[in-house]
Amino acid sequence: MIVEGRAKIIAEGVFYNPRMKFCRDADMEIFRHLDSKSYLDALSASGIRGIRAHLEAGFDRVEFNDISSSAVKVIERNLSLNGIEAVVHNRDAASLMRERSYEHVDLDPFGSPSEFIDSACRSAKRYLSITATDTSALCGSASISGLRKYSAFAEKTEYYHEVGLRMLIGKAVREITKYDRYAEVLISWAREHYYRVHLKTGKSSRKAGKMYEKIGYILHCRKCRNRMTISVFDTPERACVCGNEFRMYGPLWLGELHRRDFVERLNKEGDTGKLFSAIENEIETITHYDIHEITKILQISPPGLDAVIERLRDEGYRASRTRFGGTSFKSDADIQTVKEIISRIPR
Numbered sequence: 229m230i231v232e233g234r235a236k237i238i239a240e241g242v243f244y245n246p247r248m249k250f251c252r253d254a255d256m257e258i259f260r261h262l263d264s265k266s267y268l269d270a271l272s273a274s275g276i277r278g279i280r281a282h283l284e285a286g287f288d289r290v291e292f293n294d295i296s297s298s299a300v301k302v303i304e305r306n307l308s309l310n311g312i313e314a315v316v317h318n319r320d321a322a323s324l325m326r327e328r329s330y331e332h333v334d335l336d337p338f339g340s341p342s343e344f345i346d347s348a349c350r351s352a353k354r355y356l357s358i359t360a361t362d363t364s365a366l367c368g369s370a371s372i373s374g375l376r377k378y379s380a381f382a383e384k385t386e387y388y389h390e391v392g393l394r395m396l397i398g399k400a401v402r403e404i405t406k407y408d409r410y411a412e413v414l415i416s417w418a419r420e421h422y423y424r425v426h427l428k429t430g431k432s433s434r435k436a437g438k439m440y441e442k443i444g445y446i447l448h449c450r451k452c453r454n455r456m457t458i459s460v461f462d463t464p465e466r467a468c469v470c471g472n473e474f475r476m477y478g479p480l481w482l483g484e485l486h487r488r489d490f491v492e493r494l495n496k497e498g499d500t501g502k503l504f505s506a507i508e509n510e511i512e513t514i515t516h517y518d519i520h521e522i523t524k525i526l527q528i529s530p531p532g533l534d535a536v537i538e539r540l541r542d543e544g545y546r547a548s549r550t551r552f553g554g555t556s557f558k559s560d561a562d563i564q565t566v567k568e569i570i571s572r573i574p575r
């Protein structure tokens with residue numbers, strides 16, 4: 229018997245990953261702040277996420293689905309263990325979502341969500357949550373897989389997890405707009421082996437069209453690490469100021485990775501609270517810097533991250549830590565300025 233949150237489950241012969249408890253804990257806090265009543269746990273396995281959503285986040289109607297008939301038996305037993313009556317489907321999630329609409333759809337697949345995103349975008353009337361564990365396809369470590377799954381190109385950079393999140397959101401945006409629907413990013417993060425994105429969705433062909441102002445490309449110089457962004461409406465520069473040719477990554481999402489007013493409302497206690505605080509305190513820039521990568525190019529030892537952030541702020545730039553890890557920082561200063569400021573910090 230596994231106890232997680234308010235749920236108790238038996239996960240015999242079915243997928244259950246205890247390392248994803250953090251994600252589900254974070255989700256429950258997020259779900260409590262959504263005004264949605266019906267929820268589809270489209271890829272349920274043991275049913276843990278949907279059971280917790282029902283018990284902890286106040287959904288009136290939670291439905292479960294898994295293509296595996298043995299998983300369905302496990303879900304049914306877990307529902308009765310928790311005293312819940314709910315509909316359990318034994319369907320291919322994509323065909324179920326093409327037939328039915330839910331206020332909130334949650335995709336938590338093995339590996340890539342790409343085969344489910346189109347139908348989920350059609351089904352999710354108010355909210356869409358997506359997990360991806362094929363991070364190498366999204367972040368540029370496996371460029372051809374990224375093209376196959378997400379129709380977008382990237383290579384590994386020092387801000388690869390941010391690229392991965394932006395590729396995933398970009399894919400969802402490019403799928404949803406064909407249904408005259410739009411999406412807003414409520415919150416998103418990268419952690420361990422997965423990315424997680426929570427989107428608010430709605431109907432408006434005008435807003436759907438406007439989303440393309442925030443779809444575009446990152447131009448990255450692999451020599452001096454300069455980066456620029458261009459929307460799909462812009463003409464790309466071919467060369468960086470250092471003379472090197474830019475590499476072009478995308479199409480991906482160039483908009484916000486969270487909505488500040490939403491994240492402000494989340495409980496900041498405990499481990500999940502630390503993530504929410506990191507997100508809340510992060511300034512909004514596209515791409516970020518890594519202190520070790522920069523000092524490696526400069527061939528100097530790295531100063532403390534707080535000292536870098538403080539110095540950037542003293543010199544009039546915006547700067548913050550990031551949600552992506554302990555050695556990264558965001559700033560509106562360009563790469564040349566960042567390098568100069570870091571080399572001047574006494575150590």
Ligand SMILES: C[S@@+](CC[C@H](N)C(=O)[O-])C[C@H]1O[C@@H](n2cnc3c(N)ncnc32)[C@H](O)[C@@H]1O
Nearest residue numbers: 243271272273277294295296320321336337338
């Ligand atoms: C990663 S597990 C889900 C984990 C679960 N959401 C949790 O929080 O523990 C993915 C599940 O999707 C199911 N699945 C795979 N392909 C599917 C499909 N096309 N339609 C429905 N379910 C599918 C698998 O049987 C598996 O149980």
